[in-house]
Amino acid sequence: MDLIEKKLYREEKYKGVIVDVYIDKVELCDGKTARREVVNHPGGVTILPLDDAGYCYLVRQYRYPVGKALLETPAGKLEYGEEHMACAVRELSEETGFSADEFIDLGCFYTSPGFSTEIIHVYLACGLHAGDMHLDEGEFLNVEKYRFEELIDMVMRGEIDDAKTVIAILKAESYLRAKDRNGAEA
């Protein structure tokens, strides 16, 4: 069966600051119609900064929707027309002060494709240089330093439970393991 749903018309239900909400009437693959609730989000980037000594820098910030402070990879929303890489450079600097010699692309993912358009691009940043943080108005966070191996254990113990952070750490682990293996074979 051809898996596709065609938009017939769209009704705007809410126009907000971060998100907009639409109800679309769609045609299903069996020709019937249905309604789909869509939360539009600009998308963003996240960066796992790893220094030459094997330490990572994460940010702890209060996440109001879930009612607690989470430990996360530095991240931010794309500004209108902004390139992913430029956004990664900007957000890493704003939230941690670091610049990086290299941003390794670890791909992108959809946070919740059943209702949201949000897509996040993931980078591993290496060759770090310290600088000054410059947070947005009303943005409060603490930078915390961990060994990379420790982060993997924290993910598996459930102490890190933010999707982008879990994905950045586990993809970086897989990437670095493959790189080590190739290095050993070369």
Next chain:
Amino acid sequence: MDLIEKKLYREEKYKGVIVDVYIDKVELCDGKTARREVVNHPGGVTILPLDDAGYCYLVRQYRYPVGKALLETPAGKLEYGEEHMACAVRELSEETGFSADEFIDLGCFYTSPGFSTEIIHVYLACGLHAGDMHLDEGEFLNVEKYRFEELIDMVMRGEIDDAKTVIAILKAESYLRAKDRNGAEA
């Protein structure tokens, strides 16, 4: 600094099918106030079904908000008052027909805690028994079978890009690797 934001009042902006949207006025940690946009979601579960021969069963379905068919672990939203485990048993059966002898808890994660309350509980299902699928009205999906190792490569190549599916596969890999290691040492 104590990272907390206190709710002062809440305004309902949209009451929908899957999500509701609120704008809350909050007090920040510096005593100033700000507005927080919150998308309320019931949360859900996802299940990675792995058979005794090392094959996994994923579902491919059209995801209207992102405009394409994604390969995902079977999943579903929590019904009102439903236990996570009961939801996992129900969704695995509905979408793939399988029942399982064992559901291994791989923890939970927030999909996008900057604006959404959604939390997803992740299970690895082992000891599979085939049965009949029974999809919801208007739900169309294809079940696809892959070797577990192949799924890890697909994640790293970006062919699997749904958050819950990436997390279920990479956490399962880490879990199974630790189990193998412990088995080899015992």
